[in-house]
Amino acid sequence: MNPDAASIWRAPRWALSVLLAALAMLGPFAIDTYIPAFSGIAKALDATPLQMQQTLSAYLLGFAFMNLFHGALSDSFGRRPVILWGIGMFTLASAGCALSTSIGALVFFRALQGLSTGAGIVVSRAVIRDMFPPSEAQRVMAQVTIYFGVAPAIAPIIGGWLYVHLDWHSVFWLLTIIGVLLWVANFKLLPETLHVDQRQPFNVGDLMSGYKTMCSDPRFVLLALASGVPFNGMFLYVLSAPAFLGEILGLAPTQYFWFFLFTISGIMSGAMLSGRLAGRILPRRQIHRGFTIMFVFGVANLVANLLFEPQLWWALPVIGVFTFGWALMVPVVTLLVLDLYPTRRGMASSLQAVVGSLSNAFVAGVIAPMVMHSAPTLALASLLLMSIGLVAWLYLRRRFPEATLSAPTA
Secondary structure, three states: OOOOOHHHHHHHHHHHHHHHHHHHHHHHHHHOOOHHHHHHHHHHOOOOOHHHHHHHHHEEEEEEHHHHHHHHHHHHHHHHHHHHHHHHHHHHHHHHHHOOHHHHHHHHHHHHHHHHHHHHHHHHHHHHHOOOOOOHHHHHHHHHHHHHHHHHHHHHHHHHHHHHOOOOHHHHHHHHHHHHHHHHHHHHHHOOOOHHHOOOOOOOOHHHHHHHHHHHHHHHHHHHHHHHOOHHHHHHHHOOOOHHHHHHHOOOHHOOOHHHHHHHHHHHHHHHHHHHOOOOHEEEEEEHHHHHHHHHHHHHHHHHHHHHOOOOOHHHHHHHHHHHHHHHHHHHHHHHHHHHHHHHHHHHHHHHHHHHHHHHHHHHHHHHHHHHOOOOHHHHHHHHHHHHHHHHHHHHHHHHHHHHHOOOOO
16 A cells, blocks of 8 residues: 555545546446447448457457556556556547448457556556555445446447437447546546555566466466456346347347346445445455355356246346345455555556456357357356356365455454
């Protein structure tokens, strides 16, 4: 933690939480906002379905690749410059997407968006730990989790409305406006939170040494899997929303809001409870409760879909409770990751984000197209994705119990 934290930010702490939460939601928001406009973009740019898929893959691959470096750069040059440069490039890339007249240009600018937008979520996690002691950091991380989880749920709604009432260009102009507002807000408000004594030397050898140390540390790998992969148990349903809601549940597009109402409610209530529990129970106990909820309702979801025809009244609440469990545990796991290497929190956040973004890309490009048209296979895939994180956590608790105690305690 920065010893000067109290003096470099004199405004209410909730204001910094809001600023960091807005940074965190930018990445997932930019992924899903344009998905409802796929057909319109394809028609306007004379693009094939494969080419349209490349616009998503280019973003996700750029996001995953540059996440390797956002945090490491912020450990050397400071949090503020990396965030400002990232938002600036994202804004220009969004304008480029809006002005694209060919599918090749759109793929290029989407890749630039992906390369730049990760700075917000990666560096904001490091900022939280720079500025707040452990238990308070968990509360702030829980607030950020709300926005991170809500963004992919509301983004298709906003993008669909813009596409229907305006056109597909308006989706990217909205992202451009958001980028401008975020850049101005951070330029005026965000202080440099990395203390000068904590800056790391910037050279290739030092970076490679840091990456090697973390990637070869089984504690870090297990925590990264536990924090990054279970989100896809819910994200799979977001990616499959048109097929799941329209074909399987028979909802009209105007009724899709029910799905997002349940997922958003689960995320918000889980994250709020996570913040309230900060400092009151052991971190590993809170994580265990979150995984237990996800496992129980993941199994219930699978069994119900195998035995019954999916119905709105039970299918969506089960997914909502699953997201509640995820939001309850993920702020604590994230802090465990950051606290493994206190002098390299930016790099730790980067590598943690890479695990999450790579799994997101794999789910979007490979798993979702394979399972989205069948309710039982959707439920099974969701359960298996969550189970990767659960197995990693259980093995960590057994093999490295000390690594489960370094986050906020009572």
